[in-house]
Every structure is written in structure tokens, then in C-alpha cells.
Amino acid sequence: MEKEQDLISVIVPVYNIKEYLERCVDSILAQTWKNLEVLLVDDGSIDGTEKLVDELTKKDARIRVFHKENGGSSSARNLGIRKAEGKYLGFVDSDDYIEPFMYERLYRAIKETGIPIAQGGRCEIDEQGNSLPDICTPPDKQTVYDGETFMRELLLHKGDCSFCTKLIDASLFDNREFPEGRLNEDFYVLVQMLPEIEGIVSVPERVYNVFYKIGSNTRTGSAEKFSRVYGDCVDNADMVAELVKEHYPKLEKTSMRFGLYQRLEYLLHIPIREMKKTNGQYSDITKYLKENRRELRKNEELTGKQKLYLMLFSFMPVMLRKGHRCLMRIKAVGKRVI
DSSP: OOSSOOOEEEEEEESSOHHHHHHHHHHHHTOSOOSEEEEEEEESOOSSHHHHHHHHTTTOTTEEEEEEOOOOHHHHHHHHHHHOOOSEEEEOOTTOEEOTTHHHHHHHHHHHHOOSEEEEEEEEEETTSOBOOOSSOOOSSOEEEEHHHHHHHHHTTOSOOOGGGEEEEGGGGTTOOOOTTOSSHHHHHHHHHGGGSSEEEEEEEEEEEEEEOTTOTTTOOOHHHHHHHHHHHHHHHHHHHHHHHHHOGGGHHHHHHHHHHHHHHHHHHSOGGGOSTTOHHHHHHHHHHHHTHHHHHHOTTSOHHHHHHHHHHHHOHHHHHHHHHHHHHHHHHHHHHO
16 A cells, blocks of 8 residues: 555435445445545435435545535536545445445556556446346456547447546546536546547456446436437437547547447337427437438448348338337237246
8 A cells, every 4th residue: 555645536426315325335435445535415315315414424534425406416426526635536326336445446557557547347236136237348457448449449339438437537527527417428528538538447357336226216217318318329429420530530430330329229219209300309310310321231330130220210210119119018028928
């Protein structure tokens, strides 16, 4: 251990999560890296969590609490960033928990490489404690990805854009915030950081545990919420296409594939009742597919199934979506019978 440790600020947005918050906080306090502060940002909780955060300050002097009106996770994170005093920042979702060696391991990786962002692997855990399939697979050994390589991983849906698995030099958030009122905000911020840094160092250890709870505020939502999620993903795809054109021109075909994929996800998930001409984003997406039929047929990074769906959506989106919904229902019935 170093004689004088750099301070790490761990920011935890908190909203109506009384049942799991203490487990989350305890996992941060148990870190082998002792010089840290825990910033609990209560985002207008009304279930007793707002009282629990104040009680937790009695447990450890390193805990600092801030109360604010409800404004969403990005708003809470931004307040935490403004209040943080550490040289490095970490982010933890309040229903998740981390391994005790997480921040020491990531800090070492930053110091060994000089790279300002380090990330670790993650485990996906359900309510029964079972491990779920990997969303992102960590490397076999500590690896530095340059900005272009990591961008490619993100565009192919292989990279991890979550800030929760990372330790970040706080200076990267100078004059930068998470976008409020938007979803998929981690991707939005990370891709804009990449051209400014040498890369990201990734360690093989699984340091972060993502907890999937039925009914969780951060994992579920209404059809309207998911429309926003996928709509924001399409907007992010357009934003990153311009960024790629400027900084990573070799990735333009990959970026095109990403944009088409995000539009496919949008069309597969928005409520059918929203698939009408008065929905501006829906109309723009279907028009985009019609204008880019040639490009989607030629794109080598799309699967045959993706190309087929995209082509059909460009001709008969509502009919295809209704057929897809029936198919999903038949499959669901089949699983119950089995």
C-alpha cells in the first residue's frame, strides 16, 4: 500500500431502495482502498430511504449525504460529481454491490499504465443469487484498448459502456455532465471521452455485481419508458456517427451497422400504437431504412437475420411488428407448456 493514497470518490444515486442500500454501502466501505468517500445522493426518495441515508452516516465518517428533489439518476450523479473531492471517481448503482478489492485493483491498473480510465469485469446476479449470462466478457489478462479499438467494441455491442465498472480520473469530468432527462447516458458520455484519452485499461477480475431484481427501478419500466430508451439509443447512434466520422473514419461502416441495429431495436420494442406518421422519430427511422436499403444489404457486420428484418421493416413496419408479436407470444406459450 502507498504511504499516501489518492482519494477516491464513490458516487451512489439513491432512490426508493431501502431494502438493498445498506448492502451496497457496506460493500464500498469494505474496500481495501481505505482513502475513499461515499457520496449518497438521495434523489427525492419517499419510502424511508431518505431517512436511512442519514442513519448510515453514523456507520462511517467517510459517508456524505446529499438530498435533492427527484430528477433522475443523471441529475443525482451530476450533483455527486460537483460535490466530490477525490482525484478519481467511481459510480455504483444503489441495488448493486462491489468486490472488496475493486478500487485498489483499478487504481493499480491506472498507475501501471498511465491510462485515465480502468474498468473491471462484472457479474450479473438474479434475486436467487444465480449467475446470469455475461453481457460483457472481460479479457484474459490486463489489456489496454486504444480509443478506436474500444469504440469498435462498443459499436459491436461487445464493450462495456457502464461507468459503474470503472474508475475514472476526475479531471475527465471537468466541464462535463451526464445528460439529464435522457437514458443510455453512460454511452453518451463515454464515447465523447474516448477521443480525448489514450484508451481504457481493462482488468480480467470481476469486480462489480449487477443485481437484477424484479420490479427494480433501474431494470424495469413501462412501454413508454422503453420507447424513450430505444429512442435515445437511436439519437446516440446518430451522435456517435458524426463523432466517428471526425475521429475514427475507419469505423464508419461499423458505425453504420450500429445505427441500423439501434433502429431495428427501436422498431422491435416500441408499442405498436406509436408506429404512426404523427410520431416524428418513428417516421424518421422508417424513412432512413427506405433510403439505406442498399447500404444495409451490403453491410458485412449485420447478420442475415438482421438484414432481413431491417429490409422488411423498410417496406411494411406495422405488419411485420404485429407478426413478430404473435411469434413471441407463441414461443412464450410453448415455454410454459414445456
